[in-house]
Amino acid sequence: MTDHPAPDYGRAFTLWRDAAPEWQAYTRHAFVEGLRSGTLPREAFLHYLKQDYVFLIHFSRAWALAAATSDTMAEMRAASATLHALAHVEMPLHIRLCAEAGIAEEALQATEEAAATLAYTRYVLEAGYSGDFLDLMAALAPCVLGYGEIGARLAGSTGPYADWCATYGGADYQQLCRDVGGLIDGALAHRLGEDWPDLPRARHLSARFATATRLEVGFWDMGLRPA
Amino acid sequence: MTDHPAPDYGRAFTLWRDAAPEWQAYTRHAFVEGLRSGTLPREAFLHYLKQDYVFLIHFSRAWALAAATSDTMAEMRAASATLHALAHVEMPLHIRLCAEAGIAEEALQATEEAAATLAYTRYVLEAGYSGDFLDLMAALAPCVLGYGEIGARLAGSTGPYADWCATYGGADYQQLCRDVGGLIDGALAHRLGEDWPDLPRARHLSARFATATRLEVGFWDMGLRPA
Amino acid sequence: MTDHPAPDYGRAFTLWRDAAPEWQAYTRHAFVEGLRSGTLPREAFLHYLKQDYVFLIHFSRAWALAAATSDTMAEMRAASATLHALAHVEMPLHIRLCAEAGIAEEALQATEEAAATLAYTRYVLEAGYSGDFLDLMAALAPCVLGYGEIGARLAGSTGPYADWCATYGGADYQQLCRDVGGLIDGALAHRLGEDWPDLPRARHLSARFATATRLEVGFWDMGLRPA
Amino acid sequence: MTDHPAPDYGRAFTLWRDAAPEWQAYTRHAFVEGLRSGTLPREAFLHYLKQDYVFLIHFSRAWALAAATSDTMAEMRAASATLHALAHVEMPLHIRLCAEAGIAEEALQATEEAAATLAYTRYVLEAGYSGDFLDLMAALAPCVLGYGEIGARLAGSTGPYADWCATYGGADYQQLCRDVGGLIDGALAHRLGEDWPDLPRARHLSARFATATRLEVGFWDMGLRPA
Numbered sequence: 001m002t003d004h005p006a007p008d009y010g011r012a013f014t015l016w017r018d019a020a021p022e023w024q025a026y027t028r029h030a031f032v033e034g035l036r037s038g039t040l041p042r043e044a045f046l047h048y049l050k051q052d053y054v055f056l057i058h059f060s061r062a063w064a065l066a067a068a069t070s071d072t073m074a075e076m077r078a079a080s081a082t083l084h085a086l087a088h089v090e091m092p093l094h095i096r097l098c099a100e101a102g103i104a105e106e107a108l109q110a111t112e113e114a115a116a117t118l119a120y121t122r123y124v125l126e127a128g129y130s131g132d133f134l135d136l137m138a139a140l141a142p143c144v145l146g147y148g149e150i151g152a153r154l155a156g157s158t159g160p161y162a163d164w165c166a167t168y169g170g171a172d173y174q175q176l177c178r179d180v181g182g183l184i185d186g187a188l189a190h191r192l193g194e195d196w197p198d199l200p201r202a203r204h205l206s207a208r209f210a211t212a213t214r215l216e217v218g219f220w221d222m223g224l225r226p227a
Numbered sequence: 228m229t230d231h232p233a234p235d236y237g238r239a240f241t242l243w244r245d246a247a248p249e250w251q252a253y254t255r256h257a258f259v260e261g262l263r264s265g266t267l268p269r270e271a272f273l274h275y276l277k278q279d280y281v282f283l284i285h286f287s288r289a290w291a292l293a294a295a296t297s298d299t300m301a302e303m304r305a306a307s308a309t310l311h312a313l314a315h316v317e318m319p320l321h322i323r324l325c326a327e328a329g330i331a332e333e334a335l336q337a338t339e340e341a342a343a344t345l346a347y348t349r350y351v352l353e354a355g356y357s358g359d360f361l362d363l364m365a366a367l368a369p370c371v372l373g374y375g376e377i378g379a380r381l382a383g384s385t386g387p388y389a390d391w392c393a394t395y396g397g398a399d400y401q402q403l404c405r406d407v408g409g410l411i412d413g414a415l416a417h418r419l420g421e422d423w424p425d426l427p428r429a430r431h432l433s434a435r436f437a438t439a440t441r442l443e444v445g446f447w448d449m450g451l452r453p454a
Numbered sequence: 455m456t457d458h459p460a461p462d463y464g465r466a467f468t469l470w471r472d473a474a475p476e477w478q479a480y481t482r483h484a485f486v487e488g489l490r491s492g493t494l495p496r497e498a499f500l501h502y503l504k505q506d507y508v509f510l511i512h513f514s515r516a517w518a519l520a521a522a523t524s525d526t527m528a529e530m531r532a533a534s535a536t537l538h539a540l541a542h543v544e545m546p547l548h549i550r551l552c553a554e555a556g557i558a559e560e561a562l563q564a565t566e567e568a569a570a571t572l573a574y575t576r577y578v579l580e581a582g583y584s585g586d587f588l589d590l591m592a593a594l595a596p597c598v599l600g601y602g603e604i605g606a607r608l609a610g611s612t613g614p615y616a617d618w619c620a621t622y623g624g625a626d627y628q629q630l631c632r633d634v635g636g637l638i639d640g641a642l643a644h645r646l647g648e649d650w651p652d653l654p655r656a657r658h659l660s661a662r663f664a665t666a667t668r669l670e671v672g673f674w675d676m677g678l679r680p681a
Numbered sequence: 682m683t684d685h686p687a688p689d690y691g692r693a694f695t696l697w698r699d700a701a702p703e704w705q706a707y708t709r710h711a712f713v714e715g716l717r718s719g720t721l722p723r724e725a726f727l728h729y730l731k732q733d734y735v736f737l738i739h740f741s742r743a744w745a746l747a748a749a750t751s752d753t754m755a756e757m758r759a760a761s762a763t764l765h766a767l768a769h770v771e772m773p774l775h776i777r778l779c780a781e782a783g784i785a786e787e788a789l790q791a792t793e794e795a796a797a798t799l800a801y802t803r804y805v806l807e808a809g810y811s812g813d814f815l816d817l818m819a820a821l822a823p824c825v826l827g828y829g830e831i832g833a834r835l836a837g838s839t840g841p842y843a844d845w846c847a848t849y850g851g852a853d854y855q856q857l858c859r860d861v862g863g864l865i866d867g868a869l870a871h872r873l874g875e876d877w878p879d880l881p882r883a884r885h886l887s888a889r890f891a892t893a894t895r896l897e898v899g900f901w902d903m904g905l906r907p908a
Contacts, residue, residue, distance in 0.1 A: 057300070057303070060294070060303060060307070061294065061295045061296075061297070061303070061811070062295075064291045064292070064293075064294035064295035064303075064306070064307065064310070065291070065292070065295040066291075067287070067288065067291035067294075067310060067314070068288045068289075068291035068292040068295055068352075068584065069288075069584045069585070070288070071658075073284070073314075073318070076284070076287060076288070076291075076314050077314050077315065079291070080287070080291065080307075080310050080311055080314040080315070081311070081315070083291070083294060083307050083310065083311075084307055084308070084310075084311040087294070087300075087303050087304050087307040088304065088307070088308070091300070113892075115796075115797070115800050115895070115896065115899050116796070116800075118800050118804055118892070118896065119796050119797075119799050119800035119803070122800070122803035122804045122806075122807040123799055123803045125295075125803075125807045125810070125811065126803040126806045126807045126810065129356075129583070129806070129807065129810035129811075130522065130523045130586075130742070130806065130810075131523070131586050132584075132585050132586040132589070135586070189654075190654060191653075191654055191655050191658070192646070192653055192654065192655055193652070193653050193654055198647070199645075199646055199647050199653075200643075200644060200645055200646065200647055201645050201646055204525075204645070211794070211799070214796070215796065215799065218796050288584070295811065296811045296812070298885075340665070342569075342570070342573050342668070342669060342672050343569070343573075345573050345577055345665070345669065346569050346570075346572050346573035346576070349573070349576035349577045349579075349580040350572055350576045352576075352580045352583070352584065353576040353579045353580045353583065356579070356580065356583035356584075356810070357515070357579065357583075357749065357750045357813075358750070358813050359811075359812050359813040359816070362813070416881075417881060418880075418881055418882050418885070419873070419880055419881065419882055420879070420880050420881055425874070426872075426873055426874050426880075427870075427871060427872055427873065427874055428872050428873055431752075431872070438567070438572070441569070442569065442572065445569050511754070511757070514748070514757060514761070515748065515749045515750075515751070515757070516749075518745045518746070518747075518748035518749035518757075518760070518761065518764070519745070519746070519749040520745075521741070521742065521745035521748075521764060521768070522742045522743075522745035522746040522749055522806075523742075524742070527738070527768075527772070530738070530741060530742070530745075530768050531768050531769065533745070534741070534745065534761075534764050534765055534768040534769070535765070535769070537745070537748060537761050537764065537765075538761055538762070538764075538765040541748070541754075541757050541758050541761040542758065542761070542762070545754070579749075583810075
């Protein structure tokens with residue numbers, strides 16, 4: 001496999017991903033490679049879909065918290081549009097995809113949240129509550145933008161997970177990633193100025209991104225271990 | 228003036244409004260009567276419009292916080308739809324209305340938040356952060372539903388503020404009030420059961436509603452005192 | 455009256471107080487001058503004491519939130535020591551002082567929170583919840599350090615309010631102010647580096663301090679208007 | 682080993698522990714049995730001590746949040762006293778114990794937070810931020826009171842972990858557990874009345890306790906796997 005260039009989702013993303021020790025462990029995880037090659041066991045994928053449902057609920061809450069802690073109308077509109085898309089488009093879509101895969105909505109709602117799901121989602125939300133909008137963005141970014149990078153690499157994959165690959169590799173999701181990357185860069189400049197990478201705060205935010213990336217690795221690990 | 232029956236926005240609203248000592252002082256405030264009769268000084272109305280712009284920003288943040296602290300998909304969808312309508316419909320509309328009234332968007336954005344605006348908006352947000360979804364709903368309700376009750380009474384008013392009266396007295400806003408009333412009743416039953424009015428918690432929530440109502444009176448008072 | 459030099463509570467305080475338009479309106483308020491000269495009506499002082507009781511409850515909660523959102527052990531220890539002193543020393547002392555002034559504890563607990571008290575306390579708490587530790591410090595500072603500056607100027611005043619003046623002008627409270635000033639300077643440097651005054655963030659924090667100062671003026675205004 | 686009666690830390694604890702599927706898996710975990718018998722590998726104990734240091738930081742923050750979201754002076758004083766004891770007594774003691782065990786303070790501070798530590802601590806804090814004081818108490822209880830139950834059973838154990846067993850089985854810690862149990866029972870009655878176990882809310886709180894218990898099992902599991 002030839003190496004795939006990392007997509008450009010802005011300045012903060014580039015700095016943070018390059019500094020996160022487990023970025024490759026996350027974006028090139030065996031679960032991801034299984035999606036690409038089609039060799040991921042069906043049972044693992046279904047397990048992942050159920051946990052991802054729980055994840056999406058808390059991820060929506062995190063984007064809602066971003067709107068609540070926003071400082072400009074542009075930030076509020078971006079966060080509220082993302083929340084709206086998650087709650088009114090993504091989640092119903094996810095429920096339908098699960099139904100097609102044989103998971104009834106009742107089963108979905110009865111899913112017991114795995115420790116790895118709890119760890120990542122509560123880490124993100126707590127970052128937003130105890131910190132500010134930037135802490136929340138740094139904790140959210142590995143999910144939003146990591147899926148974009150994975151999708152860009154897996155686009156065109158065939159086999160049983162072709163739909164998944166097409167969704168995250170598709171033009172819509174890639175545009176969302178550029179938008180979120182721009183939101184983050186704008187939020188940093190608005191608060192900390194253009195030289196923000198030189199500030200101590202930059203190290204704290206980069207560490208948040210790295211920790212969230214580590215928890216994403218744990219999420220894929222969990223996906224490979226259906227109960 | 229013959230008395231106007233209070234609209235039916237559900238059980239919690241009826242209990243809370245009847246227990247709030249300043250409910251009439253709020254919904255029959257001189258500012259409101261000036262909107263109805265058309266005798267409200269133009270300067271006061273413009274002052275109100277500017278403060279209402281600042282209010283709407285924080286009110287949107289409060290609905291975002293409601294989505295973040297929601298406990299069911301139905302609650303999240305209701306809160307996120309309200310936030311989306313505020314951020315993407317109401318606020319642009321408000322900016323346009325202000326422009327028509329001669330307040331440029333720059334002037335609007337440069338508005339210094341009045342103490343009465345600060346008091347009400349931060350009271351609502353803090354209720355949500357320190358308390359739970361129910362505390363937030365009890366603090367938000369006087370605004371959403373009080374405007375509904377005022378609108379229902381002022382619908383059909385003519386004169387310079389006919390548009391304002393028609394907006395809040397109109398079918399869309401009245402439906403929104405019934406929806407929010409239903410959201411609140413559902414959230415109470417979901418957490419506290421159908422006999423919630425007998426619990427100590429009911430007194431705390433009713434006190435929150437009463438305090439928020441008092442701060443709404445302060446907001447109208449402020450409206451009558453353009454700087 | 456010859457001018458009194460401002461006390462030195464650190465770098466952030468000096469910058470923020472000099473930029474707050476209403477700093478003199480707050481620290482030289484008629485209420486303050488009445489404490490100094492002893493001409494403040496007794497009724498106003500008792501009204502203030504009752505509202506200050508409610509204020510102290512929420513102020514304690516704000517310092518608790520500071521501990522919750524702290525980033526270092528030093529920040530946590532400083533915030534937790536302040537909270538502990540407020541909850542276990544200051545508040546019992548306040549209750550005793552009120553008792554001596556003829557306000558029974560039941561009356562104190564039944565105090566209806568004035569709008570000015572609500573405005574300031576919820577502004578501070580919400581700053582901490584929606585923002586981070588620095589937002590909270592900038593919102594808390596006008597109270598802690600403003601009382602220090604007032605106390606330093608009023609120290610030695612005689613008459614009915616000599617005790618009040620001696621408390622805030624005394625060595626213990628002045629040391630507390632230097633400690634809190636140092637906590638704030640350290641927290642800024644820890645997050646933003648030594649050149650933080652050049653960052654956009656500095657303007658936001660200065661604006662927070664200025665708004666909180668404005669709400670302190672409102673608190674003194676309220677004190678002069680016993681119900 | 683004959684069975685040891687569960688200690689009495691109040692009504693809520695008894696209900697919640699009996700309903701938590703993994704209570705025995707937590708309080709009779711292999712890590713706990715290794716502490717009792719003295720067969721726990723030293724390396725595992727040192728790994729646990731380091732993670733417990735990180736845990737204590739966030740646990741202190743959670744008690745600070747409890748003070749911030751408290752509703753009565755009694756709740757605030759109890760939470761603030763616990764925070765103060767943690768920040769000013771427990772943590773320095775923990776640092777000293779670690780030093781005696783050969784872990785320098787710098788090594789302690791450089792500890793990378795394990796996923797299991799992140800999961801439990803952020804779950805607790807987020808419960809408090811998104812929910813209310815009761816949610817926070819239900820999430821904190823398995824730690825505080827579970828250690829009490831474990832300590833009561835392990836008191837008198839000899840061997841290398843005799844100190845640990847004596848600390849949590851000792852009169853001071855057992856009294857703390859009864860106090861916290863009383864705080865929780867009082868907080869429930871204050872908000873929900875004496876019949877709270879019949880409310881839907883009771884199921885949510887019991888589920889929180891059960892989830893937190895599950896995360897405690899994960900914490901012991903992590904303890905057995907030194908990196």
